[in-house]
Amino acid sequence: MINFELDQEQKMLTEAIGRLAKERMRKVFRDADEDGVLPPDVVKAGWEIGVLPTSIPEAYGGFGEYSVITGALAAEAFAWGDLAATLYIMTPNLVAVPLMLAGTEAQKEAHLPLFCEEALPKVTAALTEPVIQFDPRQLKTTAVLENDSYILNGTKCFVPLAEDAETFLIYANEADQTQAFFVPRGVEGLEIGQREKLMGVRALPTYQVKLNNVRVSAVNKLGGNEGIDFGRLLNHSRVALGALAVGMAKAAFEYARDYAKERVQFGEPIAHRQSIAFMLAEMAMDIDAARLMVWEAAWQLDQGKDATQATAVMKYYVDDMVMSVCDRALQTLGGYGYIREYPVELWLRNARAFATFDGMAMV
Amino acid sequence: MISFEIPEKITNEIQMAKMVAESVMRQYSRYYDEHEHERPSEYINMMWPVMREQHRRRTEKLQQNGNGSGPKREGPDFSILRLIMMIEMLSWGDAGQYLCTPDPALGGAALEAVGTKEQKIRILGKFGQGEPKWGAMAMTEPGAGSDTSNIRTTATLDAESNEWILNGEKIFCTNGGLALDESDGFVVVWATVDASAGRSGMKSFIVEAKTPGVTVTKKEHKLGIRVSDTVAIVFDNARIPYDNILGSAEVIKRDGSTKGFKGAMATFDASRPAVAASAMGICRAALEFTRDKLAAEGIVVDYTKPKHQMTAVERDLLEMEARHKSAWLLTLRSAVLMAHGQPNRLEASMCKARAGETVTWVTQKAVELLGPMGYTREWLTEKWMRDAKINDIYEGTKQINTLIVARSILGYSRRELK
Numbered sequence: 001m002i003n004f005e006l007d008q009e010q011k012m013l014t015e016a017i018g019r020l021a022k023e024r025m026r027k028v029f030r031d032a033d034e035d036g037v038l039p040p041d042v043v044k045a046g047w048e049i050g051v052l053p054t055s056i057p058e059a060y061g062g063f064g065e066y067s068v069i070t071g072a073l074a075a076e077a078f079a080w081g082d083l084a085a086t087l088y089i090m091t092p093n094l095v096a097v098p099l100m101l102a103g104t105e106a107q108k109e110a111h112l113p114l115f116c117e118e119a120l121p122k123v124t125a126a127l128t129e130p131v132i133q134f135d136p137r138q139l140k141t142t143a144v145l146e147n148d149s150y151i152l153n154g155t156k157c158f159v160p161l162a163e164d165a166e167t168f169l170i171y172a173n174e175a176d177q178t179q180a181f182f183v184p185r186g187v188e189g190l191e192i193g194q195r196e197k198l199m200g201v202r203a204l205p206t207y208q209v210k211l212n213n214v215r216v217s218a219v220n221k222l223g224g225n226e227g228i229d230f231g232r233l234l235n236h237s238r239v240a241l242g243a244l245a246v247g248m249a250k251a252a253f254e255y256a257r258d259y260a261k262e263r264v265q266f267g268e269p270i271a272h273r274q275s276i277a278f279m280l281a282e283m284a285m286d287i288d289a290a291r292l293m294v295w296e297a298a299w300q301l302d303q304g305k306d307a308t309q310a311t312a313v314m315k316y317y318v319d320d321m322v323m324s325v326c327d328r329a330l331q332t333l334g335g336y337g338y339i340r341e342y343p344v345e346l347w348l349r350n351a352r353a354f355a356t357f358d359g360m361a362m363v
Numbered sequence: 364m365i366s367f368e369i370p371e372k373i374t375n376e377i378q379m380a381k382m383v384a385e386s387v388m389r390q391y392s393r394y395y396d397e398h399e400h401e402r403p404s405e406y407i408n409m410m411w412p413v414m415r416e417q418h419r420r421r422t423e424k425l426q427q428n429g430n431g432s433g434p435k436r437e438g439p440d441f442s443i444l445r446l447i448m449m450i451e452m453l454s455w456g457d458a459g460q461y462l463c464t465p466d467p468a469l470g471g472a473a474l475e476a477v478g479t480k481e482q483k484i485r486i487l488g489k490f491g492q493g494e495p496k497w498g499a500m501a502m503t504e505p506g507a508g509s510d511t512s513n514i515r516t517t518a519t520l521d522a523e524s525n526e527w528i529l530n531g532e533k534i535f536c537t538n539g540g541l542a543l544d545e546s547d548g549f550v551v552v553w554a555t556v557d558a559s560a561g562r563s564g565m566k567s568f569i570v571e572a573k574t575p576g577v578t579v580t581k582k583e584h585k586l587g588i589r590v591s592d593t594v595a596i597v598f599d600n601a602r603i604p605y606d607n608i609l610g611s612a613e614v615i616k617r618d619g620s621t622k623g624f625k626g627a628m629a630t631f632d633a634s635r636p637a638v639a640a641s642a643m644g645i646c647r648a649a650l651e652f653t654r655d656k657l658a659a660e661g662i663v664v665d666y667t668k669p670k671h672q673m674t675a676v677e678r679d680l681l682e683m684e685a686r687h688k689s690a691w692l693l694t695l696r697s698a699v700l701m702a703h704g705q706p707n708r709l710e711a712s713m714c715k716a717r718a719g720e721t722v723t724w725v726t727q728k729a730v731e732l733l734g735p736m737g738y739t740r741e742w743l744t745e746k747w748m749r750d751a752k753i754n755d756i757y758e759g760t761k762q763i764n765t766l767i768v769a770r771s772i773l774g775y776s777r778r779e780l781k
């Protein structure tokens with residue numbers, strides 16, 4: 001029955017992630033953004049919390065039950081620590097979740113156990129393309145069936161951890177449908193470009209990937225002959241992104257709130273002024289509303305309902321929310337908000353990504 | 364366990380409310396908007412037998428055992444959720460008529476929060492019999508709107524007759540006329556028993572219909588919810604029995620002790636979500652109507668389309684929907700917390716602030732999107748826009764509820780954040 005309280009396991013999980021976020025991620029995230037490198041031990045610690053393996057059924061080597069809500073809660077808790085590190089740690093989800101949702105039995109058996117191992121699996125997925133009017137349902141990358149093989153052609157961008165990846169899940173347009181294909185590293189025609197230079201999430205290595213007549217066996221198509229219902233996968237991605245946005249917005253809000261209580265101008269803390277206090281109150285309401293919308297969409301997915309409408313409405317709200325919360329957080333700090341010693345400008349740069357990053361996270 | 368599943372029993376009851384909304388309220392919406400101060404008897408007559416039966420049973424229970432809430436139940440009490448959803452649906456029908464529901468309303472909420480069993484049986488018991496009755500709550504005065512601690516209406520104890528003597532003026536009292544002049548109802552009136560004691564001197568009193576010295580002096584003409592009765596009441600040496608005080612008569616002057624006032628605040632925990640729900644009903648009405656009218660013109664939101672490929676009107680529709688959803692979920696949350704016996708003061712103010720703002724914006728947008736047709740009185744859109752705005756004002760304006768949220772998240776007192 002209707003209830004907005006986490007269950008015991010979810011509480012333990014989010015508390016564990018919260019500790020890691022506070023004690024490890026927040027200690028390194030500012031430097032990681034400057035240097036473009038995440039300390040491997042932080043990534044390792046994040047992976048070892050085991051969010052993904054706990055959502056993979058025992059039959060495939062995992063030890064849990066798949067729950068979108070739990071995944072969303074974990075994503076929020078991680079993102080409070082740092083978005084780049086979270087996207088890094090969650091990169092395997094980009095392959096594991098589509099597998100669980102749409103893989104054939106053989107594909108699940110072949111690939112899922114990989115995600116239950118100790119080390120972060122070397123996989124990634126490529127959806128986004130370097131075009132202005134990007135539409136994940138109308139991809140420019142093509143897949144054409146030729147005898148028993150698919151021929152893939154096109155250019156992808158924002159492919160995280162591509163340089164080290166052994167397996168790529170490449171999304172491509174097959175007869176006006178978005179389908180996904182497993183492409184192993186080293187296959188002819190697969191070219192991994194230079195590391196991309198992005199506005200935010202600079203600690204996450206992303207790459208352009210070019211496909212020039214890449215040929216893979218037809219069995220490499222996710223979901224087999226039938227393929228996938230891409231819309232459904234996109235809904236899962238939107239929930240993940242929504243949860244991440246909420247977590248990061250919460251970080252920015254809390255920082256601004258604490259700052260406003262400390263910063264004295266005109267003889268009293270600036271938080272004593274309604275123009276600051278109301279801004280903070282609005283931020284808190286935006287975040288709470290956004291979280292509820294993420295949860296509702298996640299709950300619908302867990303119920304097996306079609307969450308297309310809920311996720312679209314939620315995403316519309318959340319993309320705006322995270323941007324305006326981070327902007328107001330920066331405003332609260334005045335000039336200091338603009339200085340890179342303080343974290344708020346980083347959150348503002350990261351925030352803009354949510355309008356662009358369809359398909360960049362999965363739960 | 365996070366869940367959004369509404370109990371089936373409530374869903375069914377809401378379906379019945381929908382029938383009332385469609386077959387009665389919507390039919391007379393325009394009529395009562397254009398005939399201000401006429402009593403919406405179709406709706407009232409439909410609702411009264413239902414309300415009367417509810418109160419009759421409740422009073423019976425009160426007389427038989429304890430506090431009338433029946434045996435202590437296990438698990439959550441979803442009656443507040445049911446109420447919220449009912450109000451939403453009735454306001455989807457017509458928010459003004461919903462406000463005319465013959466029941467103790469805000470007066471009842473105050474009684475439930477701090478009244479004794481005897482008071483509940485005596486006053487609420489009347490709602491279980493006879494003709495339609497109304498309850499109301501009078502806090503606001505000309506000099507005390509948002510600043511409720513500034514009320515000047517006085518209550519003085521006449522030791523000889525053991526009666527309270529009320530003097531002062533209340534304004535903007537919803538259903539005050541129906542409660543005092545047009546039925547055997549009552550008004551809960553806030554007054555100070557000791558002006559020097561500030562908030563702790565504030566007490567509330569039950570004033571019944573036909574009390575000498577109580578006069579309804581003015582019926583307001585309003586922008587919207589025109590069918591709803593909004594009146595000014597003057598108290599000129601009005602005498603009421605000693606037992607009509609709600610809560611303790613004691614005034615504790617020590618700093619921080621504001622018990623009487625806290626009674627008022629406790630009723631807000633339930634009444635703010637209720638106002639938010641009413642706002643959400645109007646909001647949904649406007650949203651659905653606009654969506655249907657645009658769909659008839661071939662304008663439909665394709666939820667699978669990226670935002671950058673949508674037209675401006677499609678985006679507006681999506682934004683209306685997003686804002687509606689965000690405020691509605693905040694409203695649901697405040698009710699669900701209450702159902703689970705958890706504190707909800709912050710959440711109640713959040714949903715009230717957001718619902719009032721959201722319905723204001725969504726209904727204004729609806730009129731805009733429907734073009735010349737939106738602006739005519741042929742359609743209800745323009746009425747919904749006028750009705751909507753009150754939700755941004757009563758039960759604490761948007762600013763006052765934002766202030767409460769701000770204080771709460773900052774851990775500030777009234778002194779630190781005025």
Ligand SMILES: Cc1cc2nc3c(=O)[nH]c(=O)nc-3n(C[C@H](O)[C@H](O)[C@H](O)COP(=O)(O)OP(=O)(O)OC[C@H]3O[C@@H](n4cnc5c(N)ncnc54)[C@H](O)[C@@H]3O)c2cc1C
Nearest residue numbers: 263264265266270273275276331332333334335336338339
């Ligand atoms: C890149 C850069 C270049 C600059 N160049 C110069 C320069 O050349 N010369 C120079 O002298 N300075 C310069 N500044 C400083 C700049 O003018 C200040 O940062 C600015 O005046 C704000 O002051 P603050 O940063 O101390 O913020 P604060 O004064 O601490 O303000 C913090 C927040 O509180 C709000 N606030 C403060 N008081 C009130 C109030 N009474 N009511 C409501 N809200 C309030 C502010 O609007 C802000 O949102 C520069 C700053 C930057 C970032």
Ligand SMILES: Cc1cc2nc3c(=O)[nH]c(=O)nc-3n(C[C@H](O)[C@H](O)[C@H](O)COP(=O)(O)OP(=O)(O)OC[C@H]3O[C@@H](n4cnc5c(N)ncnc54)[C@H](O)[C@@H]3O)c2cc1C
Nearest residue numbers: 500501502503508509535536537593757758759760762781
């Ligand atoms: C149709 C209708 C029905 C009503 N029904 C009832 C009823 O049944 N019972 C009852 O007791 N009252 C009722 N009211 C009164 C209502 O609750 C008040 O109108 C409301 O609380 C605002 O008070 P006010 O009108 O005096 O405005 P004011 O308090 O004068 O406010 C004017 C403006 O100043 C802002 N403001 C005030 N204080 C602050 C502050 N500290 N910080 C920032 N902004 C501030 C307000 O938000 C508002 O925008 C009703 C009013 C109407 C219009």
